[in-house]
Amino acid sequence: MGSNYKKNKVVPVTAIxxxxxxxxxxxxxxxxxxxxSRQFKNLSTSEHIQKCWSLKKPKLPTPHQIVTEMxxxxxxxxxxxxxxxxxxxxxxxxxxxxxxxxxTLFGILxxxxxxxxxxxxxxxxxxxxxxxxxxxxxxAPMIIVVMNSVGVTGLLPKAIISMYLSFFPVVVxxxxxxxxxxQIQLDQMxxxxxxxxxxxxxxxxxxxxxxxxxxxxxxxxxxxxxxxxGELPSGAISGLGARMLAGTYYGQTIMIWxxxxxxxxxxxxxxxxxxxxxxxxxxxxxxxx
Amino acid sequence: xxxxxxxxxxxxxxxxWLNVRISKFENFxxxxxxxxxxxxxxxxxxxxxxxxxLTINPVLLPAPSAIAVKFSSSLDILWIxxxxxxxxxxxxxxxxxxxxxxxxxxxxxxxxxxxxxLLPLGNFVSALPIVGMAPIFVMWFGFDWQSKCAIVVVxxxxxxxxxxxxxxxxxxxxxxxxxRTYNASYSQTLLKLRLPSAMPFIFNGLxxxxxxxxxxxxxxxxxxxxxxxxxxxxxxxxxxxxxxxVWAEIFVAAMAGCLFYxxxxxxxxxxxxxxxxxxx
Numbered sequence: 001m002g003s004n005y006k007k008n009k010v011v012p013v014t015a016i017x018x019x020x021x022x023x024x025x026x027x028x029x030x031x032x033x034x035x036x037s038r039q040f041k042n043l044s045t046s047e048h049i050q051k052c053w054s055l056k057k058p059k060l061p062t063p064h065q066i067v068t069e070m071x072x073x074x075x076x077x078x079x080x081x082x083x084x085x086x087x088x089x090x091x092x093x094x095x096x097x098x099x100x101x102x103x104t105l106f107g108i109l110x111x112x113x114x115x116x117x118x119x120x121x122x123x124x125x126x127x128x129x130x131x132x133x134x135x136x137x138x139x140a141p142m143i144i145v146v147m148n149s150v151g152v153t154g155l156l157p158k159a160i161i162s163m164y165l166s167f168f169p170v171v172v173x174x175x176x177x178x179x180x181x182x183q184i185q186l187d188q189m190x191x192x193x194x195x196x197x198x199x200x201x202x203x204x205x206x207x208x209x210x211x212x213x214x215x216x217x218x219x220x221x222x223x224x225x226x227x228x229x230g231e232l233p234s235g236a237i238s239g240l241g242a243r244m245l246a247g248t249y250y251g252q253t254i255m256i257w258x259x260x261x262x263x264x265x266x267x268x269x270x271x272x273x274x275x276x277x278x279x280x281x282x283x284x285x286x287x288x289x
Numbered sequence: 290x291x292x293x294x295x296x297x298x299x300x301x302x303x304x305x306w307l308n309v310r311i312s313k314f315e316n317f318x319x320x321x322x323x324x325x326x327x328x329x330x331x332x333x334x335x336x337x338x339x340x341x342x343l344t345i346n347p348v349l350l351p352a353p354s355a356i357a358v359k360f361s362s363s364l365d366i367l368w369i370x371x372x373x374x375x376x377x378x379x380x381x382x383x384x385x386x387x388x389x390x391x392x393x394x395x396x397x398x399x400x401x402x403x404x405x406x407l408l409p410l411g412n413f414v415s416a417l418p419i420v421g422m423a424p425i426f427v428m429w430f431g432f433d434w435q436s437k438c439a440i441v442v443v444x445x446x447x448x449x450x451x452x453x454x455x456x457x458x459x460x461x462x463x464x465x466x467x468x469r470t471y472n473a474s475y476s477q478t479l480l481k482l483r484l485p486s487a488m489p490f491i492f493n494g495l496x497x498x499x500x501x502x503x504x505x506x507x508x509x510x511x512x513x514x515x516x517x518x519x520x521x522x523x524x525x526x527x528x529x530x531x532x533x534x535v536w537a538e539i540f541v542a543a544m545a546g547c548l549f550y551x552x553x554x555x556x557x558x559x560x561x562x563x564x565x566x567x568x569x
Binding site: 009119125136145217253257259 | 324325350406413429500532543
């Protein structure tokens with residue numbers, strides 16, 4: 001049953017990816033056509049199409065151009081080189097992880113406070129929810145510039161933006177999770193005369209884990225977005241966001257797309273790791289089979 | 290110690306004490322309203338006092354009163370930026386993207402193959418940093434609001450699609466059987482049973498997308514825009530260290546975000562009043 005279910009997904013997903021790929025190549029022809037006719041004269045149709053797929057600064061680069069660029073800048077450049085995608089990815093990843101870690105920590109602490117203290121619940125929770133409707137990324141440039149002007153540069157300002165973005169999903173998810181035990185279960189703990197600490201460790205915390213992992217997945221993706229956007233306004237020279245910005249300035253579309261793909265792989269990788277650890281932890285705790 | 294700092298601590302402790310007292314009231318409806326408002330007011334007062342008390346440079350952190358003054362004196366600029374970014378960019382993209390995703394969901398709903406292929410992909414794409422595509426769209430569609438609209442369409446499309454498809458899928462089989470015994474046609478089942486029961490999911494998607502739309506439109510302006518717009522104003526005023534104007538823009542963005550979200554939540558409450566999640 002399980003393998004059958006998986007097979008049912010793999011075929012359609014591959015088919016749709018294939019369709020997207022074909023569509024991409026087709027769209028690349030009209031999008032780059034104008035530029036090709038400007039650069040080359042008297043091409044046969046098939047030559048024209050080939051040129052559309054291999055321009056140096058195309059409007060829409062084809063997948064194989066992007067992959068070639070990514071392979072070149074990942075494997076054939078020194079890791080410490082400014083042109084290496086690994087170098088830029090690592091810079092962004094550091095800020096993402098630092099912000100994600102801090103955001104998760106703060107989120108869990110705040111959720112504990114909210115669950116245990118009614119005054120805090122009433123005062124903070126509405127603001128936490130309201131703050132989710134605010135486009136927080138808009139303040140990213142301000143945080144960067146203000147922190148730069150007091151002498152804090154590099155990793156920390158970006159990490160703070162990441163922290164801000166990953167912090168809210170964790171608070172909301174953890175509050176929900178810590179409150180998820182039934183009244184019956186809480187009563188049972190009370191009949192054992194458990195202290196509130198014991199209730200927390202033996203009941204509330206374990207039953208909040210599925211919620212925590214779901215929030216962590218949202219949070220880590222948000223962290224990455226925060227780190228990338230954090231690199232935009234500061235005129236940073238390293239990081240995936242800075243790479244995108246540099247690509248915009250110099251019209252290097254392939255560079256933008258490869259940075260974008262690298263960010264996508266990074267996001268997928270981070271979500272995968274959390275998904276994987278979720279499966280291990282929840283299996284160990286016999287929450288899922 | 291100066292008086293402002295003393296006042297800061299008095300208000301902090303006083304507000305804290307008051308909130309703890311009020312939150313123990315029997316009348317829950319009253320305290321649920323008063324406590325967060327009091328928290329907000331005390332927070333604002335503390336912000337004001339700490340800025341004055343420590344004489345913090347307004348370049349770093351302007352006081353709320355300075356922001357309010359700036360806000361009221363530059364209403365015309367704020368309005369121009371609001372229209373440019375949120376009405377032209379975000380709202381048009383939001384309507385196009387969510388509408389398109391909703392229609393796609395109905396179209397692919399009949400084909401199980403497409404659904405099984407698109408759902409995992411949609412979930413995957415929703416986790417990607419799509420905001421990063423902003424520079425590409427600015428190149429393609431120019432500096433004006435069209436490029437912002439495009440990035441918003443792409444950002445909201447997949448979350449909305451996933452939510453709509455899931456909503457259309459989760460139907461109590463017995464209800465579907467009942468419709469079949471009534472000899473209901475496809476469109477009748479869709480309109481009278483499946484769309485209404487998908488409503489909570491659709492509204493969930495609309496709510497998630499409302500924030501995404503604002504973020505997309507503002508961040509896209511960091512990559513290039515005409516000389517108006519909230520993202521443009523924020524990045525250029527930050528460059529001039531005019532932080533009071535930046536905070537005024539952020540205030541507008543926050544208010545717009547809350548109102549937009551609140552409006553959708555209100556429509557949801559009116560249209561899905563029958564759903565368990567809406568009942569007290």
